[in-house]
Amino acid sequence: MSFSTPWNLDETFASEPDGANTLTRRILDQLESMGWSEQDVFGVHLALEEALMNAIKHGNRRDPSKKVHLMVELSDTRFVATVTDEGCGFDPEKVPDPTLEENLSKTSGRGISLMRLFMDDLQFNSCGNAVQMSKTRQSS
Amino acid sequence: MESPVGSLTQETISLEQVDDVRIVRFVDDKISDAAQVEKLGRELLALSESCDAPRIVIDFSNVKFFSSLAINKLIVLEKRVRAKGGKIRLSELAPALREVFGFSQLDRLFTIHDLRTDAIQELAKTSKE
Numbered sequence: 007m008s009f010s011t012p013w014n015l016d017e018t019f020a021s022e023p024d025g026a027n028t029l030t031r032r033i034l035d036q037l038e039s040m041g042w043s044e045q046d047v048f049g050v051h052l053a054l055e056e057a058l059m060n061a062i063k064h065g066n067r068r069d070p071s072k073k074v075h076l077m078v079e080l081s082d083t084r085f086v087a088t089v090t091d092e093g094c095g096f097d098p099e100k101v102p103d104p105t106l107e108e109n110l111s112k113t114s115g116r117g118i119s120l121m122r123l124f125m126d127d128l129q130f131n132s133c134g135n136a137v138q139m140s141k142t143r144q145s146s
Numbered sequence: 147m148e149s150p151v152g153s154l155t156q157e158t159i160s161l162e163q164v165d166d167v168r169i170v171r172f173v174d175d176k177i178s179d180a181a182q183v184e185k186l187g188r189e190l191l192a193l194s195e196s197c198d199a200p201r202i203v204i205d206f207s208n209v210k211f212f213s214s215l216a217i218n219k220l221i222v223l224e225k226r227v228r229a230k231g232g233k234i235r236l237s238e239l240a241p242a243l244r245e246v247f248g249f250s251q252l253d254r255l256f257t258i259h260d261l262r263t264d265a266i267q268e269l270a271k272t273s274k275e
Contacts, residue, residue: 023180030178048211048242055178055213105251111225113218116250120214123249 010040015078021066021091026058026074033078033087040082046144049124050085056117057089057137065091065135086140095134158186161193167269168193169203169262176211187219194223200232201269205262207238217252224255233272235265 013036019025033054037047058074066072072092079086104115122128125139158177162169170193177186194200204220206212220236227234237259239247247253259265 027179044210045242051178051211052213052246059180059215105249107254110251110255111221113221116214116217119250120246123245 009082012079012081013040014080015076018073018075020070021062021068021072021074022070023059023062026055026062029076030054030058033080036080037085040080042085042143046141050141053121053124053139053141054087054089056121057087057139060117060137061089061091061093064096065093067093083143084140085143086138088136088138090136093135095131097134098130157189158182159189159193164266165270167201167203167266169205169266171205171207172209175208177209177216178211178213180215183213183215183219186216187222190219190223191226194226194230194232198232199230200227201272202227202232202234203262203265203269204234204236205238205265206236206240206243207262209243210240212243212246214246217246217250221252221255233269235259235269237262237265 015029015033017029019029030051034047034051037050042050058076061074062068066074074092075088075090077088098118101118102109102115104110104112104119109115118128121137121139125141127138127140129138130136158173160171160173162171170190172186174182177183193202202223220234224234234256235258236247236256238261239258244258247256247258257265257268259268
């Protein structure tokens with residue numbers, strides 16, 4: 007079995023979806039080139055997209071003068087990403103449970119639970135403007 | 147004159163019709179980009195407005211990725227269709243996407259069929275009742 011060289015990314019971009027899309031595509035291409043499964047790539051895609059869109063939309067309030075910082079460490083077996091915005095942060099414990107009957111039809115509030123679904127670990131910093139997620143590759 | 151159904155083809159979705167059941171398929175296999183999702187939302191709303199009590203089957207058979215922003219558009223569509231007395235059924239979801247709907251409890255909001263033929267059959271049956 008051969009191992010790929012670990013791959014790192016450290017980028018800052020303006021709070022617009024195009025920047026997030028471009029970086030997400032680079033990361034997914036790297037995962038695929040390292041042989042991560044379609045299922046794992048799906049999970050990383052969904053979790054990363056949620057984190058980046060939360061940073062743009064809720065953290066930086068779509069203010070293009072504010073930046074989003076993305077750091078990724080990727081190896082054959084492990085994915086770790088940290089997304090930091092320039093907003094005031096939030097308390098993830100206060101986000102309503104999207105699976106409750108009264109919240110099912112709401113079009114927001116699912117991001118954090120979906121990130122938890124597909125990542126092995128999800129941690130917010132104390133003020134809530136940075137999230138770190140990690141996932142170990144599933145054996146295929 | 148081009149029908150409303152025909153005018154929506156070649157966009158983010160394509161449409162077929164079996165009896166009075168409309169079947170939606172996605173043109174791209176990844177529904178992710180924000181502009182693409184907004185366009186999808188507009189097309190789905192146009193579809194919901196195109197007839198009374200619409201019966202719609204969403205066929206995910208070629209979809210590899212569907213963002214939560216795109217899921218939000220489905221939720222909006224479901225509300226519109228339900229308000230008009232119509233029905234929506236989802237079908238052919240890939241396992242990872244099925245997991246998203248299950249984990250989010252969205253399978254309580256949407257009826258999900260493994261096979262599109264079953265979804266079509268059920269809606270065709272209810273339209274004759």
